[in-house]
Amino acid sequence: MAAKTLEYDVIVIGTGAGGGMAIKTLCEAGLTVCALNSGRRLDPAKDFRNHRQPYDMVYRGFGDPRKRDRYYHIENEYTDGLWEHGITYTTAPGTSWEWPRCHAVGGKTNFWGRSAARMGDIDFKTATLDGGYDVDWPVSYDEIAPFYSRVERMIGVASTVQGRPSNPDGEYLPPMKLRCLDHILARGCDSLGIPYLPDRLAQLTVAHQGHPPCHYCGNCTEGCDTGSFFSTPWFFLPLAEKTGKLELRTNAVVRSVLANDDGRARGVAYVDRETKQEVEVYARAVVVAASCVESARILLNSTSRQWPNGLGNSSGQAGRNLCDHLYGTTGYGYLPQLLGQPSFPDNVSASQVVWMPRWQNLRSPREEKFIRGYSIYPTGGCGEFPWYHDQIEGFGSQLKRDIKRHYPTPVSFYCQIPSLPSATNYVDIDPEVKDQYGIPVVRVHFQWGPNELLMWEHAKQATASVIRSAGGQGWGAGKEPYTPGWSLHETGTLRMGNDPKRFVTNRLGQTHDVSNVFVCDASVFLGCTDKTTTLSILAFALRTSEHLLDRLRGREI
Amino acid sequence: MAGQGLERREILRILAMAAAASGYPGFYRWSFACGHPGGAAIAPKPSSYAPRFFSVDEYATLEHLTQLIIPSDGTPGAREAGVSEFIDFMVSSDPGVQYRFRYGLTWLDAHAAELHGAPFRTLDDPKRNDLLGSLAYRDRYRDGEEEGRVFFKLIREYTLMGFYTSKIGLEQLDYPGLRIYLESPGCPHPDDPEHLHLPARKT
Numbered sequence: 001m002a003a004k005t006l007e008y009d010v011i012v013i014g015t016g017a018g019g020g021m022a023i024k025t026l027c028e029a030g031l032t033v034c035a036l037n038s039g040r041r042l043d044p045a046k047d048f049r050n051h052r053q054p055y056d057m058v059y060r061g062f063g064d065p066r067k068r069d070r071y072y073h074i075e076n077e078y079t080d081g082l083w084e085h086g087i088t089y090t091t092a093p094g095t096s097w098e099w100p101r102c103h104a105v106g107g108k109t110n111f112w113g114r115s116a117a118r119m120g121d122i123d124f125k126t127a128t129l130d131g132g133y134d135v136d137w138p139v140s141y142d143e144i145a146p147f148y149s150r151v152e153r154m155i156g157v158a159s160t161v162q163g164r165p166s167n168p169d170g171e172y173l174p175p176m177k178l179r180c181l182d183h184i185l186a187r188g189c190d191s192l193g194i195p196y197l198p199d200r201l202a203q204l205t206v207a208h209q210g211h212p213p214c215h216y217c218g219n220c221t222e223g224c225d226t227g228s229f230f231s232t233p234w235f236f237l238p239l240a241e242k243t244g245k246l247e248l249r250t251n252a253v254v255r256s257v258l259a260n261d262d263g264r265a266r267g268v269a270y271v272d273r274e275t276k277q278e279v280e281v282y283a284r285a286v287v288v289a290a291s292c293v294e295s296a297r298i299l300l301n302s303t304s305r306q307w308p309n310g311l312g313n314s315s316g317q318a319g320r321n322l323c324d325h326l327y328g329t330t331g332y333g334y335l336p337q338l339l340g341q342p343s344f345p346d347n348v349s350a351s352q353v354v355w356m357p358r359w360q361n362l363r364s365p366r367e368e369k370f371i372r373g374y375s376i377y378p379t380g381g382c383g384e385f386p387w388y389h390d391q392i393e394g395f396g397s398q399l400k401r402d403i404k405r406h407y408p409t410p411v412s413f414y415c416q417i418p419s420l421p422s423a424t425n426y427v428d429i430d431p432e433v434k435d436q437y438g439i440p441v442v443r444v445h446f447q448w449g450p451n452e453l454l455m456w457e458h459a460k461q462a463t464a465s466v467i468r469s470a471g472g473q474g475w476g477a478g479k480e481p482y483t484p485g486w487s488l489h490e491t492g493t494l495r496m497g498n499d500p501k502r503f504v505t506n507r508l509g510q511t512h513d514v515s516n517v518f519v520c521d522a523s524v525f526l527g528c529t530d531k532t533t534t535l536s537i538l539a540f541a542l543r544t545s546e547h548l549l550d551r552l553r554g555r556e557i
Numbered sequence: 558m559a560g561q562g563l564e565r566r567e568i569l570r571i572l573a574m575a576a577a578a579s580g581y582p583g584f585y586r587w588s589f590a591c592g593h594p595g596g597a598a599i600a601p602k603p604s605s606y607a608p609r610f611f612s613v614d615e616y617a618t619l620e621h622l623t624q625l626i627i628p629s630d631g632t633p634g635a636r637e638a639g640v641s642e643f644i645d646f647m648v649s650s651d652p653g654v655q656y657r658f659r660y661g662l663t664w665l666d667a668h669a670a671e672l673h674g675a676p677f678r679t680l681d682d683p684k685r686n687d688l689l690g691s692l693a694y695r696d697r698y699r700d701g702e703e704e705g706r707v708f709f710k711l712i713r714e715y716t717l718m719g720f721y722t723s724k725i726g727l728e729q730l731d732y733p734g735l736r737i738y739l740e741s742p743g744c745p746h747p748d749d750p751e752h753l754h755l756p757a758r759k760t
Contacts, residue, residue, distance in 0.1 A: 054722035060643065061722065065651030177743025183750040205741055216738040337752045343731040345742040382733050389717050394693050395626040396686075400634075400729070403721075407730050 008034040008247070008283040009552065011268050013254050013298065016107030017534050018520035018541040019289035020232025021151075025545035026287075027240040031552070034281055035240075036252040036270055038084070038290075039103025042110065042233065048223035049078045054384065061384075072100035073486060078222035079111065086273070087253065089293075090430045090443045097444040098485040099293060105250060106233040107291065108488055109534070111221050113352065114229050115377070116157045116202040116535040118148045120168040122362075123529040126372060129365045134421045137526045138498050138507035141168060147539040155230035155538070156208035159200040166373075167200075167357045167531075174205045176353050179346045181381045181411055184335050188470025189356065194462065199355040199377070202535070203229045211235070216348035218384075252279070255439050256302040256311075257286055257517060263306040264557075265517045271437040285548060285557055288494075289520040289541065293322070293427055296493035296523055297442040299504075299511075300429050312494075312511035317504050319427040321495055322444070323527040325487035326417035326452045329478035330376060331463030334388065334409035337471060341408045346381025354378060356466075358530040360458070370454040372418060375530040376463065380411035391475050411472060415459040417481075418528035419452050421492060446484045456481055489533045494523035509544030516557040518548050606642055610649035615662050618678045619644060619712075622665075625689055626716045633725045635716055643719035644712075654711075661708025668705060 009031035012022045019035065026033050042048070054061040062068075063077040075083045084101040091097050102108050122129065124137040124144075145168070152171045159172040175198040178186070182196070189196035203220070204213045214228040227234030240246045251273035258280065260266045267282035288295045296319040302311035310318050358373035365371065388410045392402045419425065430443040448456075460477045467474045497503030500512035505524050511517045520541035522533045551557045608616040623635035623644065635641070648658050665688075669677040673684055680688070691697045692709035720726040746752060 053724070053727070055724050055727075059647065059650070060718070062647070062718065065647065065653065176741040180744045180746065180752055183744055183746075184752055187751060213739075214741075216741060217736070218734040337755070341755060343733050344745065345733040345736065345738065347734050348738065348742060382730070384727075384732060384734050386717070386721055386730065389721075390714075393695065395689060395713065396628055397630045400627060400630070400632070403717075404730060 007267075008032045008281070010034075010285045010287060010548070011036065011281055011283040012287040012289060012520075013268060013295075014107065014289035014291065014521065015105050015232055015237065015248070016102075016289065016291060016521070017109050017112075017232065017537040018522075019287065020106070020109065020236040021538050021541040022287045022289060022518075022520045022545045022548075023232075023246060024236040024240045025542060026549065027243040027245040029549050030243070030245065031549070032245050033240070033247070034283065035246060035248045036254055036268065036281075037103075037105045037107075037248065037250050038087070038253045038273070039082075039105070040250050041105040041248070042082070042223075044223065044225040044227070044233075047082065047104070048225040050219035050222035050225060051217060052078070072098060073482070074100050074111065074221070074488070076222075078219075082110070087435045087437070087439075087441070088433070089441050090433055092443060092445040095444055095446050096483045097446055098483045099444070100485070100488060101291065101294065105237070105248070106231050109231040110223050110233065112231070112488075112534055113532065114202045114220060114349075115199050115352065115355065115532045116152075116155070117200040117355075117357070117531040118145075118168045118170055118539075119529055119531050119536050120166060122166045123531070126526075126529075130371045131365070133371060135497065135502075135526065138496055138503075144536075144539055144543070147543050148535065151535060151538040151542060154209065155202050155235060156204045156211070157200050157202045157535070158198075158205040160198050162195075162197055164195070164357070166362055170200065172200070173208060176201060176203070176205060176349060179353060179381055180338060180341075180344055180408065181335060181346065182354050182378075184337055184472075185378055185411065185466060185470045186354075188466050188468075188472070191469050192462075192465055194356055194359050194466060196354060196356055196378075199352060200535070201349065201352065203349055209235070214349075216345065218345075218347040218350055220350040220352075249281075253437050253439070254290065254298055255437070256298060257288070258282075259302070259304045259306050259311055259514075261306070263514060265311065265514055271439070273437075276437065285516040285518065285552060287518045287520050287545070287548070291521050292490035292493050292523040293442060293444070295519060295521055296427055297429070299494065300427075300442075301440055307513075312504055312513045312517055314513050315501055315504060317495065317502065319493050320423070321421040321492040321527070322425045322427055322446055322490060323419045323421055323492040323525075324446070324484050325489040325528050326419060326448055326456060326481045326484075327414055327487045328456060328459075328481035330413045330415045330456075330459040331467060331474060331477045332388075332410065332412040333467045333472050333474040333476075334391075334406060335380075335411060335470065335472045336409065338408040340405045343382040344408055346408070347383050351379035351381070351383065352377065360455075368454075368458065370451045370458065372420070372451070373530050374415055374417040374455045374459060376413050376415050376459060378411060378413050380409075382408050383410075386410075388475070411467065413463045413466070415456065416487070416489075416530060416532070417452050417455045417459065418530060419484075420449055421495075421527045422449055425449075425492075427493060444485075448481065448484065452481075489522070489528060491522040491525040491528050491533060494519050495526055496524040497526075508547040509540060510547065510551075515551070518544050520544050606645075608645045610645055610655065611658075611662075614676075614678075615659070616641065616645065618662055618665065618676070621678045621685070622689075622712050623716045623719070625685065626713050627720045627726075632729055635720055638720050638723035638725040640716055640719035640723070643723075644715045647715065647718075657708070657711055661704075661711060664704050664708060668702070 300310040
């Protein structure tokens, strides 16, 4: 028998970008919120080891070799213990899928890449532009732009005004300065007509909203213990807690959204990770923000007499059209101009200072063999470990000198290629397998399609040209893209659209079927673009949260 | 820039806390090479190191190899950075590579015995350099030494892992990370964005 608890105005499942925005917005409006997070709360002073040198770590940052097989690529000795391994998943035959989930409060915002570009009409009107592939988003840039501005003011994004319609400009803090390697690569790009610009980087170049500026230690992806880039535990949850309206329950592994006899949601059932006991909690509305794949899993597992195929899934579309960014190393090499130079502070932002935003298919959507477009992120210079050592043969004093001489020179590029929505890429519930909490696991069906692979080829050739044009020497490129899921940018599965027969959520993120269930994560997106997802999750979640607020105040739900 | 001083102090406080929380007192040279801010609390270990995985003879060969790969040649090398201890620790923690190391060391001694009638660690410098050189440089590869080349790649990789994650190794590179800057530092050559007139390169 499940334990019964108080009733809240709203339950929010998840505390990452979308959930955090919903929690903050609703608490500040005076609603009582119960936030559920599947893992524990972090203490930045203890749990973030980003200021430790490799030699301060037992395994020098390489991690315990006995655990290496189970580490996700983003997980290492610095972030050990913060990623989800207890809740398993399965893959269909032919699918490889890596699904890193940070179960700590704040989710992936603790460690995110911080690239924060706005999407634009080139992304929202994509079907029209492409001549009919898939469908347009049910929103226009003009509608979303004010939400982007508000989010940028909340979180602080450093960049420059660039005047490219395919990358709408926002409200920016001063940009990070270009490094030596950027100046050299930018000239190479200029000669090819490829943009090489300061990234839209959610990293505080000046103090912002009470948060101290970045100190450029360069280990952002191990977590920031000064809170100098946006994460919900540093930026949103303290504001929500100050209202006295938030109850945050940790180690709460959500099983399902509970439905009333009339089909509307009445609450959420979860399993306490520590006691293994099932708990039910009730509210007037539910926000699902567990991240794309998990949110779909929760709704698909929320079966009842009223919702035999899962709550909100009368369309049969829940879990469909899973999209992801194809990531891969499109090329690496070195810049001989910098051989033998003293070391430069190049990795001040975990090396992420600039990007090469989509330049393909801009004048006409059919310039290339593929539709839509991709972006590339360059990295390089003096990093922690001289990974380029395998390009230099030999041993002895000459090897020592060569490694030092090359230290400022290496460059490496990785691509951000959107997969197209596809009927064969989706998640469903594995009928055979349950996790250790007795909850049926998700099963992933996913493969890269030809459009993505054409872009991957294009990106490798473009990268080789950039290295050459910059006067550099190429060393090689990744043999194949990284495993799907690697980008942590899953989108789709609960897509938004005006037609209840074809879409799970409406244009405001409310499920078509159930008026008091709202979705605040990238599962509502129609797909990936050449931009990252977090800034857009925040903007759409803000809009959805305010919509929820209006509906609650108007007693419409 | 009012307030920046306070913020900097706060950052330094956090850094000091993180440093105090770290520290792994497991090794003789290695922990010595680390030089923790709180290092005084870490008792010096006895001067002889007892290997965890390798036999005494294997470990002696390992020390020779790491020192040949990253020598002490005016600047500290693998010995001072405790690289053999690092490798012993990593291999003892990693059943997946133990066979490859043991087999490789065995191969090396057997090969040295075949060529010169003695184990690798007892050879003189020219003979050791010759043997290793044929495993390390493409233009000196010899037939029948494929397994030795595979092992050399492995031991070289672990040596570089151990050396360039030590304080000594990172200082030799002048690793700029984990320093604190008040402003985004950027390129130090504002008058030469094309980087065509950089100061003379050191050899």
